[in-house]
Amino acid sequence: LYKILYIDPVGEEHSTPEIDGFLKQIVSEKVKIDFSFLKRGPANLEYMYYETLVTADIIHKVKRAEIDGYDAVIIGCFYDPGLYQSREITDIVVVGPGEASMCIASVLGYKFSVLAGRNKWVPIIMENIQKYGYKEKLASVKLLELGVEDFHKDDGYTETVMIAKGREAVEQDGAEVIILGCTMQFGFYSKLQEYLSIPVIDPIAASVKYAEFLLNVKKYFNWGHSKIGLYQSPPIEEIKRFDINNMYNLKDIW
Amino acid sequence: LYKILYIDPVGEEHSTPEIDGFLKQIVSEKVKIDFSFLKRGPANLEYMYYETLVTADIIHKVKRAEIDGYDAVIIGCFYDPGLYQSREITDIVVVGPGEASMCIASVLGYKFSVLAGRNKWVPIIMENIQKYGYKEKLASVKLLELGVEDFHKDDGYTETVMIAKGREAVEQDGAEVIILGCTMQFGFYSKLQEYLSIPVIDPIAASVKYAEFLLNVKKYFNWGHSKIGLYQSPPIEEIKRFDINNMYNLKDIW
Amino acid sequence: LYKILYIDPVGEEHSTPEIDGFLKQIVSEKVKIDFSFLKRGPANLEYMYYETLVTADIIHKVKRAEIDGYDAVIIGCFYDPGLYQSREITDIVVVGPGEASMCIASVLGYKFSVLAGRNKWVPIIMENIQKYGYKEKLASVKLLELGVEDFHKDDGYTETVMIAKGREAVEQDGAEVIILGCTMQFGFYSKLQEYLSIPVIDPIAASVKYAEFLLNVKKYFNWGHSKIGLYQSPPIEEIKRFDINNMYNLKDIW
């Protein structure tokens, strides 16, 4: 039995409990998945500033999850905030919806497009695509001109825009797979998939199955995040020496 | 219950039944995996010529597997011969060990190196890496100076060379993950992993778990190979019109 | 006197004898060029499957041509099926219309565009462009929305579409040279060239002159395909050991 923690990286008042239901629905048997959120945080991470505000809380929550016996954590934002840092300070599986979606999309067709919200998102998404190595597989980033908090204001309208932009991606940019570029676009993938007749990747769905996959290769073959460079952990003695514990009120962590 | 077929793309006399045992050992519960081989073929695919000789037989065998009710097929060669073509003419999951290994390696560390046999292999491997979009994640291709049929002549020697070249990859090229660049390197990954203290990806092992993963995303979310471009199937009427059936003796296929 | 064989990689019933006339017309003095076709095969290679079906036959035909004393072979399809494999198993000059066209186009202007048929063709063409190293010289691949068998259904219509798409390539994408992306687009280049006032490369024409060129550098300077890596031949003893001869009914080959 694997235990996975899903973190909605916002404070409780901004979190989306419907996601919990979706997670329970799509998780495999023999996997227990818990939904959680942060103690505080803005309602979206559209600005780098907001992302910075929550990242330390996210990675400490991931570290805490490891202590509490979770086998994997999903950081529920397409920007994958704190993904690499979390892998650095833990030994469990850590999954980001952005990376998971691209990993799946890249194998299902020639090129994929990402349906993003606003032009403000583009540099972050492009930086991640480049960092993960998927630039050659990208057809385009299409803008829906909607913010994170807008996607579910009028589902019908959102769907209409998604179909229009998805079609453009297919017809003009050569996309064969679509990625929904925000976890708050959940609930739309299957209908869109039907309309467009191509795979439409929901990032939450992608990250759950991707977490199960990484848990499997770890269990069977002991393939976890390599710890000799990018994900090498800071030595615990150094953390003690710097008194990070007290400095940042992290007594339940270190 | 998923049914997976593993094809050792050589004739019976050259096939490696030990692989069958390995497959059974690493497959998940509720998955049935069968080992098979071709009717004919050379002992290795080190030359493009040999690859061409067997590719048509491979993809017809994949098509036949679909007819016979398999949910997924693994084409057991690191060069992934016939991978894209098989996806083109079927609707099932088709997995190549090369693609599967790189997909896993790319997420487990900053960069990966491939332990290949001879310089002859490099152009094919590089072409695939480029095609799959993993070029930015590649640290190096290291040559063991061994052919496909040499890996198990003297396991001790092979292991020694692998460790030496793996270390070079880590220390000189910045590799954080190693991929064994030939399915015939099976049996070595776990010892090498222990020595090098980083993930060492066995391509057979990778492709089994990868197949299970793709089967899962298909079952849960209906995400299969996109059929509008790269993997679009030839119309069955055209296949009939061209009389491919008779021309190539494929009466059990079309 | 050079002897060149042109292979129309389809079965006789689908072959285009007009090409023979065109070849005779454009070949240099002191070069003898023969037109031939395969024993079998579909009418087009638009699908990877069809390409796989004919590739083994193509490369054996090239090998046979070498035995029969030909100095060079042209594989008459813009996808260049079997090009690298043929160079691997022979020592003669082997030319593909795709490579030949790009080689010429790349030197005649800043960037070139390819007029292709359908979006299905794009991944294969892009893979070749990347493999040959011409990606930086590509302005765009434009789609005529016509299949291989459609180009000569209504020459007037085809010409109109070609002019429209060629103009777009020039005005919107910055193309200074156009490549006709299919050998079945023969017959159109000179009119198109006149309309657009830029070089329009016909792939058959390109491959004939390119073959003569490679024959010349071989004759004068002994510059043939390098045989130490990509084009290194399988050892004849290995071919014998694997009994490829009998296995694939190739008694006139090995």
Place this chain on the structure above:
Amino acid sequence: LYKILYIDPVGEEHSTPEIDGFLKQIVSEKVKIDFSFLKRGPANLEYMYYETLVTADIIHKVKRAEIDGYDAVIIGCFYDPGLYQSREITDIVVVGPGEASMCIASVLGYKFSVLAGRNKWVPIIMENIQKYGYKEKLASVKLLELGVEDFHKDDGYTETVMIAKGREAVEQDGAEVIILGCTMQFGFYSKLQEYLSIPVIDPIAASVKYAEFLLNVKKYFNWGHSKIGLYQSPPIEEIKRFDINNMYNLKDIW
């Protein structure tokens, strides 16, 4: 008169007052530069975790500096932590030593090499190089095998290693300019420059002059960080609505 704030992104006990002296020495007339540090923080940012811990404090200090009337801020770490975020939430000039060093190095010679500490640093440095767009100008990243806190333990030894690795960069990798890849390598550039007879960029020195340069183009031509995308600020009403003020104890900021 320009006012610049230099932030040593560590807590007081780990900060390096000698830097203050160096700053005063190299600043132009009519520029006032102040040295400061954080309230808390580890002694180095070699791990992504440490960087995450201090980033929110850094960018709030930058915002505070803007309120206090500073015209520019330098974030004193070669990793440029919080650089883009600081530009997002302020309208003043924000400079990172990494970006500043590369900007200068890229114009002074064909290619530059970076002298970094350990392999752990490479992915972060490479990610920044890629993000800033200088990848084509990079000759190599050379490792001194020294940590941030080691550079001034034995200046003689550090110098010896720097010369050795600098020479390798020049002779083997084709570097024509050297960048010292850590602000804690201050004090070495001029001697190294003399030995190697090429420009050796000290990142602190680079960032002071670069800040003056950006202040000048802003004053003369009103060229500041573009605020329509990457550096677009979150709306102040949104910051209020999310109550970031109280949530993160930032009453002196928003």
Place this chain on the structure above:
Amino acid sequence: LYKILYIDPVGEEHSTPEIDGFLKQIVSEKVKIDFSFLKRGPANLEYMYYETLVTADIIHKVKRAEIDGYDAVIIGCFYDPGLYQSREITDIVVVGPGEASMCIASVLGYKFSVLAGRNKWVPIIMENIQKYGYKEKLASVKLLELGVEDFHKDDGYTETVMIAKGREAVEQDGAEVIILGCTMQFGFYSKLQEYLSIPVIDPIAASVKYAEFLLNVKKYFNWGHSKIGLYQSPPIEEIKRFDINNMYNLKDIW
């Protein structure tokens, strides 16, 4: 006190004295800037031929400026003709408006667009962008469909076209900064900047401040153009041995 020479790389009858006024206006205190032109030359450098005609005269004028005690020279054309060669044969600071503009634009936003005149200019501009290493920062090159001599024929019209194309660059190509791609576009930047609300880089303005910046880093830290490779000077004895002096009538130079 720094002395800078600005060279308008055309003959006197084609030179633009208004530039002199602009230079005086934007130069810093303690910097003396002189305006000059060539003895001969066409009115524009839109053709490579014209550029070749003037390049030798330009670099000799730069060399002469060094002899005459100038600390820096600006070569007043966006193509930066003779930039690298001038650095090769002198030890002073040499600045090109193209390089200077891109250096500034690359740090002020995610991507920049260049407003060029005609499609004829594109290959040269692209070659420079690639050579300087800014390709990843380029959003697009937009064509105004105006020649060098047209920009000031009807300022109102030019402005209208610039605004239209600048807007396209922002809205369709994701530009966050605009570069005016010709020194003859001087006089437009500040109005355009106001309309578009993003930095609009005037290449003359950019090169003056950039020259001051490079003079500063040279004075303070002795960072000049690296002289071991790209900018290594021909030995004076070799120049004597070849009698370049007499051959090219350069008695005031060597």
Place this chain on the structure above:
Amino acid sequence: LYKILYIDPVGEEHSTPEIDGFLKQIVSEKVKIDFSFLKRGPANLEYMYYETLVTADIIHKVKRAEIDGYDAVIIGCFYDPGLYQSREITDIVVVGPGEASMCIASVLGYKFSVLAGRNKWVPIIMENIQKYGYKEKLASVKLLELGVEDFHKDDGYTETVMIAKGREAVEQDGAEVIILGCTMQFGFYSKLQEYLSIPVIDPIAASVKYAEFLLNVKKYFNWGHSKIGLYQSPPIEEIKRFDINNMYNLKDIW
């Protein structure tokens, strides 16, 4: 009958009449090739300065050759000085040994290496490789540590170094073809070819056959240098208006 002019881009006292003999030996029947040189110029073009000195003379000589009825011109230096400009101002075939060599090398094997003289040459060679679009085909540039005037000082020594560096290119860098990176390396290719058992491209030889090839495609299919962008000619009226004739003493040209 084609008439080709070979220009040795140095003054008579530095020119190499042995090249004339070599040209006569390798030219095809029905082609007449003449050897010529400049009125003045340094003995080598190793410095950008020297290249600038001779470029205007080269392109005017090419223009004059067109007037005199030559069908093609070869500019006899591996740097291809004035290649693009010559194509701009004429309508004949213009060939550079660098471009010609790479065009041939790129098709004869997986990757090629260039044997250059000194590190000073690398940026120019790399810029050309990038401009021509062959970067993906380059294995390495190897330095012989010899100048242009050294190659024939001691042929035995030069040969020894060439073999050593050629072997390194093959064994360490994966080269399958070698290009001699200077026209003054003539006389060595065939022996080197024998030693290394791979094609060794002599740039003079390459450019002669390449010129014949381009003449053929022009004669047969009217494929010449595209004149709508990169090679678009300046209007003759503009040349007259600028009085280039008198200004540069070019009365026999315009």
